[in-house]
Amino acid sequence: MGAFLEVLLGGLLTGVLYSLVALGFVLIFKASGVFNFAQGAMVLFAALAMARLQEWMAPTLGWVAFPIALALSALIMMALAFAIERLVLRQLINQEGIILFMATIGITFFLDGFGQTIWGSDIYKIDLFLSKDPIFLFEDVFPGGLLVDPYELMAAVIAGILVAVLAVFFQKTRIGRALRAVADDHQAAQSVGIPLNYIWLIVWTVAGLVALVAGMMWGAKLGVQFSIALVALKALPVLILGGFTSVPGAIIGGLIIGAGEKLAEVYVGSMFGGGIENWFAYVLALAFLLFRPQGLFGERIIERV
Amino acid sequence: MLYRETGQFKTTYESDQRIFRIVHDRWIILAILAAALGVVPFVATPYLYTEILIPFLILSLAAVGLNILVGYCGQVSLGTGAFMAVGAYAAYNLWLRVPEINNLIVVFLFGGLMAAAVGIVFGLPSLRIKGFYLAVATLAAQFFLDWVFARVGWFTNYTASGSVAVGDLSVFGMPIATPEQRYFLILGMVIFLTIVALNLVRGQIGRTWMAIRDMDIAAEIIGIRPLLVKLSAFAVSSFMIGVAGAMWGFLRLGSWEPLAFDINRSFQILFMVIIGGLGSILGSFLGAAFIVLTPILLNQIPGWLGIPMSTALISHIEFMVFGAMIVFFLIVEPHGLARMWAVFKEKLRLWPFPY
Numbered sequence: 132m133g134a135f136l137e138v139l140l141g142g143l144l145t146g147v148l149y150s151l152v153a154l155g156f157v158l159i160f161k162a163s164g165v166f167n168f169a170q171g172a173m174v175l176f177a178a179l180a181m182a183r184l185q186e187w188m189a190p191t192l193g194w195v196a197f198p199i200a201l202a203l204s205a206l207i208m209m210a211l212a213f214a215i216e217r218l219v220l221r222q223l224i225n226q227e228g229i230i231l232f233m234a235t236i237g238i239t240f241f242l243d244g245f246g247q248t249i250w251g252s253d254i255y256k257i258d259l260f261l262s263k264d265p266i267f268l269f270e271d272v273f274p275g276g277l278l279v280d281p282y283e284l285m286a287a288v289i290a291g292i293l294v295a296v297l298a299v300f301f302q303k304t305r306i307g308r309a310l311r312a313v314a315d316d317h318q319a320a321q322s323v324g325i326p327l328n329y330i331w332l333i334v335w336t337v338a339g340l341v342a343l344v345a346g347m348m349w350g351a352k353l354g355v356q357f358s359i360a361l362v363a364l365k366a367l368p369v370l371i372l373g374g375f376t377s378v379p380g381a382i383i384g385g386l387i388i389g390a391g392e393k394l395a396e397v398y399v400g401s402m403f404g405g406g407i408e409n410w411f412a413y414v415l416a417l418a419f420l421l422f423r424p425q426g427l428f429g430e431r432i433i434e435r436v
Numbered sequence: 437m438l439y440r441e442t443g444q445f446k447t448t449y450e451s452d453q454r455i456f457r458i459v460h461d462r463w464i465i466l467a468i469l470a471a472a473l474g475v476v477p478f479v480a481t482p483y484l485y486t487e488i489l490i491p492f493l494i495l496s497l498a499a500v501g502l503n504i505l506v507g508y509c510g511q512v513s514l515g516t517g518a519f520m521a522v523g524a525y526a527a528y529n530l531w532l533r534v535p536e537i538n539n540l541i542v543v544f545l546f547g548g549l550m551a552a553a554v555g556i557v558f559g560l561p562s563l564r565i566k567g568f569y570l571a572v573a574t575l576a577a578q579f580f581l582d583w584v585f586a587r588v589g590w591f592t593n594y595t596a597s598g599s600v601a602v603g604d605l606s607v608f609g610m611p612i613a614t615p616e617q618r619y620f621l622i623l624g625m626v627i628f629l630t631i632v633a634l635n636l637v638r639g640q641i642g643r644t645w646m647a648i649r650d651m652d653i654a655a656e657i658i659g660i661r662p663l664l665v666k667l668s669a670f671a672v673s674s675f676m677i678g679v680a681g682a683m684w685g686f687l688r689l690g691s692w693e694p695l696a697f698d699i700n701r702s703f704q705i706l707f708m709v710i711i712g713g714l715g716s717i718l719g720s721f722l723g724a725a726f727i728v729l730t731p732i733l734l735n736q737i738p739g740w741l742g743i744p745m746s747t748a749l750i751s752h753i754e755f756m757v758f759g760a761m762i763v764f765f766l767i768v769e770p771h772g773l774a775r776m777w778a779v780f781k782e783k784l785r786l787w788p789f790p791y
Contacts, residue, residue, distance in 0.1 A: 219763055229710070248756065424565045
């Protein structure tokens with residue numbers, strides 16, 4: 132029982148990290164209808180910026196380097212969002228979804244190359260000032276307790292805070308209302324005077340900041356290296372499972388995928404020689420889709436001739 | 437003056453329905469074929485064959501296959517690399533286990549048929565899910581098949597590293613060893629399958645594909661069965677992709693491992709289709725030429741400029757420039773190189789008079 136719960140908890144916590152990446156996808160898809168494949172590259176770029184800035188400043192500034200690096204990375208992600216909006220999206224207004232999707236793959240290539248050109252391509256680390264020792268939870272309930280990685284626990288807490296902040300931002304602020312209006316209907320939003328370009332800029336900035344948070348968490352866990360960009364591929368099944376347009380969907384989808392994947396790897400994977408983690412998430416998501424083609428929480432698809 | 441249809445009267449049904457209706461188009465195609473068959477063997481070096489012509493032709497075929505699915509039938513697929521792998525490994529196993537059939541054409545067609553079968557299976561979700569949901573669902577095929585070929589030893593004949601190698605190839609008793617022989621075999625296959633594709637997309641089945649692409653519900657209402665149409669598009673597309681994959685393994689690589697057909701291959705082929713032009717066979721070839729040639733050129737530039745750079749830096753900059761070029765192309769001409777060619781032909785019809 133204890134072992135099962137431990138696997139489950141580990142899976143759920145990893146799932147939270149997937150959710151963080153999927154969240155960026157959802158924000159952009161909701162507001163601009165762009166399927167942003169570059170989210171993974173943005174995560175890598177943000178993590179690289181953060182790691183290198185902290186590394187350069189740490190010897191002289193000590194722990195103060197962390198908030199400064201964080202602020203600078205946030206600024207860099209804003210500049211990036213600005214550049215993407217100006218140079219790419221604005222030029223491609225009114226194009227079909229697949230063209231925009233391809234453009235974001237182009238951005239992915241560019242960012243992967245650009246990030247590694249200016250920041251370097253070794254493995255770097257982000258110091259979050261957490262102890263590496265695992266924490267034991269519920270020691271009085273189970274013999275030996277549950278083994279938990281403090282990074283993952285912290286990621287879960289931060290993801291929770293992030294979702295709460297985003298929810299408030301979307302529901303209570305003026306900009307949030309404008310964002311929801313744009314998500315509902317571009318033309319109607321524009322006709323009541325909401326500037327689309329400005330909204331897209333904000334959305335990409337928010338997605339960039341989410342990418343920064345995700346990059347920090349993944350970077351602290353795995354080390355900042357190219358493979359972080361591949362995490363985006365893990366976020367895609369989360370996305371179709373939860374629905375492209377739903378923020379809670381991204382979170383719950385992430386939890387389902389994370390837990391399902393770990394449990395399958397531990398209890399079923401050994402029968403097939405292991406390594407099923409790579410595709411299990413997709414098959415799980417696919418099975419869900421056959422029953423709900425729009426994902427768990429996606430908007431219902433209504434088709435008319 | 438150079439290129440126009442004025443005065444070219446179609447007096448028979450046959451002449452009205454041929455693939456290249458304008459006499460200049462036929463000249464251009466004949467000239468290209470003559471160059472490919474007659475001139476290339478005299479001027480080409482092994483480098484030109486193995487690094488440019490062979491990859492270009494094979495990937496063009498894969499792009500034609502993917503274009504049938506994405507461009508004509510409107511089903512976005514990101515599993516191309518996996519279907520190429522199915523073709524390559526199916527062909528490998530037939531070649532290995534049935535040595536009596538030492539005929540590459542049969543081997544390649546078998547690879548294509550197996551890929552078509554797998555394509556139909558992974559095409560089934562398309563009946564229920566659409567758009568980007570489907571695109572992500574096809575990634576399931578990519579990762580699942582990657583895993584199968586890496587883990588199930590039978591497919592790779594239980595080699596320790598998972599890589600397989602072929603040698604001693606022949607077609608109807610003629611050996612296929614030199615780059616030139618390989619080139620001619622590939623050229624023959626590509627020409628044949630391209631003609632098949634051209635005829636399919638302008639016939640009844642191609643029209644039903646396009647009806648489904650334009651609006652599947654409306655197509656269903658006028659009596660087109662989505663089951664048959666979507667699955668036939670998956671089958672035909674996967675067949676061509678499978679043949680391309682088998683040729684890529686046998687004639688381009690010679691020995692390969694599952695990594696040769698990973699997700700980057702899928703994206704590469706999809707780029708060819710998008711850059712070339714969705715729904716255009718010509719576009720598939722133009723896109724393939726662009727995607728094959730660009731990295732080779734980018735690789736040469738630092739050498740020409742005489743700037744010493746580390747290989748890692750060069751590859752990163754290559755990525756950057758490649759990504760930027762793709763974005764640039766999409767902005768300049770979202771409908772691809774085929775549209776550029778069409779616009780150019782339009783201009784040529786009026787030239788040198790303004791109207």
